[in-house]
Amino acid sequence: xxxxxxxxxxxxxxxxxxxxxxxxxxxxxxxxxxxxxxxxxxxxxxxxxxxxxxxxxxxxxxxxxxxxxxxxxxxxxxxxxxxxxxxxxxxxxxxxxxxxxxxxxxxxxxxxxxxxxxxxxxxxxxxxxxxxxxxxxxxxxxxxxxxxxxxxxxxxxxxxxxxxxxxxxxxxxxxxxxxxxxxxxxxxxxxxxxxxxxxxxxxxxxxxxxxxxxxxxxxxxxxxxxxxxxxxxxxxxxxxxxxxxxxxxxxxxxxxxxxxxxxxxxxxxxxxxxxxxxxxxxxxxxxxxxxxxx
Numbered sequence: 001x002x003x004x005x006x007x008x009x010x011x012x013x014x015x016x017x018x019x020x021x022x023x024x025x026x027x028x029x030x031x032x033x034x035x036x037x038x039x040x041x042x043x044x045x046x047x048x049x050x051x052x053x054x055x056x057x058x059x060x061x062x063x064x065x066x067x068x069x070x071x072x073x074x075x076x077x078x079x080x081x082x083x084x085x086x087x088x089x090x091x092x093x094x095x096x097x098x099x100x101x102x103x104x105x106x107x108x109x110x111x112x113x114x115x116x117x118x119x120x121x122x123x124x125x126x127x128x129x130x131x132x133x134x135x136x137x138x139x140x141x142x143x144x145x146x147x148x149x150x151x152x153x154x155x156x157x158x159x160x161x162x163x164x165x166x167x168x169x170x171x172x173x174x175x176x177x178x179x180x181x182x183x184x185x186x187x188x189x190x191x192x193x194x195x196x197x198x199x200x201x202x203x204x205x206x207x208x209x210x211x212x213x214x215x216x217x218x219x220x221x222x223x224x225x226x227x228x229x230x231x232x233x234x235x236x237x238x239x240x241x242x243x244x245x246x247x248x249x250x251x252x253x254x255x256x257x258x259x260x261x262x263x264x265x266x267x268x269x270x271x272x273x274x275x276x277x278x279x280x281x282x283x284x285x286x287x288x289x290x291x292x293x294x
Contacts, residue, residue, distance in 0.1 A: 001070065001071065001072055002070075003040070003042075003062070003071075004035065004038050005035075005038065005062055006035060006039075006068060008037075009062070009068075010027070013041060013057065013060075013062075014041075016057065017041070017043055020049045020052045020056070021045060021046065021049045022044065023043065023045070024044045025041065025043040026041070026043070027039060027041055027095050027098040027099075028040040028095060029094055029095055038068060039094070050072055091219070091221070091281075093284045096151050096219075096220065097151070097155055097157070097160070099151070100147070100148045100160055100164070101160070103144035103145075104149070104152075104163040106167050110141050113140065114141065114142070114171050114174045115174060117141075117175075117237065118140075118174060118179060118241065119178055120135055121137070121140075121238070122178065122245070125179075125191075125238075125242075125245065126186050126191070133238075136233075137237055142171055142233045143215055143232045143233065144167075145167045145168040145171050145236075146168060146215065146232055146266075146270060146273055147215055147216065147219050148160070148163070148164035148167065149161050149270055149273075150164070150212070150274045150276075152164050153274050154277045154278055156284070168266060172240045172262065175237060175240035176240050176241075176247065177244065179242075179245055180245070180247045183244060183245040183248035183249075187248050189249040189254065192242065192246050192249055192251075192254050192258075193254070196242070196254070196258070199242075199261070201260070204239075207234065207235060208269050208272065209269070209271060209272040211231035211232045211235050212272020212274075212275070213279075214231065214276060215229065215231075215272070216273040216276020216277040216280070217279060218276075219277070220276065220277050220279075235268075235269055236269065239261045242258045242262075243255070
């Protein structure tokens, strides 16, 4: 569905969509619409739900002259305002806000992917298997955990930032636990020491901040960021796996070093994300988003 509405109806329409099982909801601030101060909402819904949505929107007067329009398209047809030249190539603060609201959600699919990536990743470290490690980083959905909190910081939305950090810490904790259990049987202190001896905290920190900046710029540009997300996964997944492995050795020195490495990388990823987003978005009226509920 493609819905064009006056901006003042955004929150009301969003509630209608969510209450009627709409999904993949996206908010776009176009350069120009058929109505003043209009925005475009795209979403997917089953036929029966779409019918209910249309009826509720009509009650608001949407679809009448000067009050927007509702277009229903087959699911196999995609619509992109940016490809059509109707919207800026960069996301607006409002678009970023609604994107971040999706990014900070903790869903069953996200948790399953984190567990699978963690198991695959620890096997890759134990066997020194680089292709397996790369596969784990592709699977891991950790880029959203970092960028969600960074967007919250840029927009001045405290609740969004906190939700993003909660997801970030939860996912890191899951990785640590998933690495800890098999490491009790297959990992030695010498193996962890070997990896740490090959790891420079300074160089790791540089990679983390560069990954964060690149991720922030890609998201703010409205581009696909999955490939850049792999570098973000490197900066969280590997340190978290190493910490789980260190915990299995019960060596406090190794646990301390891996913990510091993980915390530094998490902080620098968020800092880098903030820098990249701020560079692309510019000045933001934070009062608008402080009043918003994430």
